Amino acid sequence: MSIGNSPEDDRPSDDDRLDRQARPAAETPAADGWAADRRADEPKIGDVLRQARVRAGLTVDEVSTSTRVRVPIVHAIEADDFSRCGGDVYARGHIRTLARAVGLDPAPLIAQYDAGHGGHPPVPTPAAPLFEAERIRSEPRRPNWTAAMVAAIVAVIGFVGFTAFSGGDDEGGGTKSMAEGAAPASSKPAVKPKPNKPADPKPDPSDSAIAGVPRDKVTVKVNAADGRSWISAKDHSGRTLFDGVLEEGQAKTFQDKKKIDLILGDAGAIELYVNGKQVENEFEPGQVERLTYTKGDPEVG
Known part of the structure; x- marks a missing residue:
C-alpha cells in the first residue's frame, strides 16, 4: 500500500492537453506582423523612381519638363513624401506619370501605394441618382386647348359684331354727307405707302x-x-x-x-x-x- 498519489493522478487531464495544444499557436508570430515585415523589406516607391531616373540618365529638371510635374513635387515623391500631391488621386496620377517617364510599369508602384496608404482606386459614380432625378422631374404642363378655342370663338364673335355695328353707322353717315355736300379736301398730301423692304436673310440653321x-x-x-x-x-x-x-x-x-x-x-x-x-x-x-x-x-x- 503506497502513500501518495496514484498513477492515475499523474495522468494529464483534459484541460492540460488543451493548454498544450493552444500554447504553440499563441507563440506563433501573427500574420499581420509577417506581412508588415515583408512590406518593410520592399524598396520604397520614391527609391524605385529615383533609381530608374538615374539609370535613364535624366535629371529632376528634365523629368519635370517632360511630365509637367513641378520640381518640388518630384523631389518629394522621390523622398517617398506624397503630402504635396494634394490627395490620393493626384498621388496615383503623379506616380503613373513619373514611372512612364523613366521607363517603368506604373501598375506595381500604384498597387504598393494603395497597400501602404490604405487607399483604393477611385470607383466611378453610378448613374442611378441621375436617372432617379430624371424620373422625379415634373411633367411639363400641356396647353389647355379647350380654353384657347373658347377664347378664339369669343374673339371672332366680338369682331363680327363690331364690324356690323360700325358698317351701319358708316352707311348712314355717308348718305348725310352726300346730301349736305362734298367734304373739303385735306390740305395735307396723301402719304404714299412705302415699298416693303426685303427682310435680312436669316442665317442658315445648318451652319456648324x-x-x-x-x-x-x-x-x-x-x-x-x-x-x-x-x-x-x-x-x-x-x-x-x-x-x-x-x-x-x-x-x-x-x-x-x-x-x-x-x-x-x-x-x-x-x-x-x-x-x-x-x-x-x-x-x-x-x-x-x-x-x-x-x-x-x-x-x-
Missing part, C-alpha cells in the same frame, strides 16, 4: 457651330461634366491662364493665337471641345493628363 470659332486662334473649352477636377491652362508663352479646381458642372474657355497647354488632374471627369469640336477621349477617372492643342483640327500636341 465651329463657324463661330476664329480660325487664326486656338480655342479650348474645358467642361467638368462628370465631377470636380483640378485644371491648369497656359498660353504659348507659358503664362498661366487658369490654375484651380472646376466644380462639377462648371466650364472654362481658353484662347491663344498659337497653342494652349493643359494639365487635367482628373481627366476622366472632363469633356474637351477644341476649335468647336468635341474631343473623344478614353481617360480613366483619377488619371492625370497633360495635353497641348494648336490651331486646326483637335490634335494632342
Whole structure:
C-alpha cells in the first residue's frame, strides 16, 4: 500500500492537453506582423523612381519638363513624401506619370501605394441618382386647348359684331354727307405707302457651330461634366491662364493665337471641345493628363 498519489493522478487531464495544444499557436508570430515585415523589406516607391531616373540618365529638371510635374513635387515623391500631391488621386496620377517617364510599369508602384496608404482606386459614380432625378422631374404642363378655342370663338364673335355695328353707322353717315355736300379736301398730301423692304436673310440653321470659332486662334473649352477636377491652362508663352479646381458642372474657355497647354488632374471627369469640336477621349477617372492643342483640327500636341 503506497502513500501518495496514484498513477492515475499523474495522468494529464483534459484541460492540460488543451493548454498544450493552444500554447504553440499563441507563440506563433501573427500574420499581420509577417506581412508588415515583408512590406518593410520592399524598396520604397520614391527609391524605385529615383533609381530608374538615374539609370535613364535624366535629371529632376528634365523629368519635370517632360511630365509637367513641378520640381518640388518630384523631389518629394522621390523622398517617398506624397503630402504635396494634394490627395490620393493626384498621388496615383503623379506616380503613373513619373514611372512612364523613366521607363517603368506604373501598375506595381500604384498597387504598393494603395497597400501602404490604405487607399483604393477611385470607383466611378453610378448613374442611378441621375436617372432617379430624371424620373422625379415634373411633367411639363400641356396647353389647355379647350380654353384657347373658347377664347378664339369669343374673339371672332366680338369682331363680327363690331364690324356690323360700325358698317351701319358708316352707311348712314355717308348718305348725310352726300346730301349736305362734298367734304373739303385735306390740305395735307396723301402719304404714299412705302415699298416693303426685303427682310435680312436669316442665317442658315445648318451652319456648324465651329463657324463661330476664329480660325487664326486656338480655342479650348474645358467642361467638368462628370465631377470636380483640378485644371491648369497656359498660353504659348507659358503664362498661366487658369490654375484651380472646376466644380462639377462648371466650364472654362481658353484662347491663344498659337497653342494652349493643359494639365487635367482628373481627366476622366472632363469633356474637351477644341476649335468647336468635341474631343473623344478614353481617360480613366483619377488619371492625370497633360495635353497641348494648336490651331486646326483637335490634335494632342
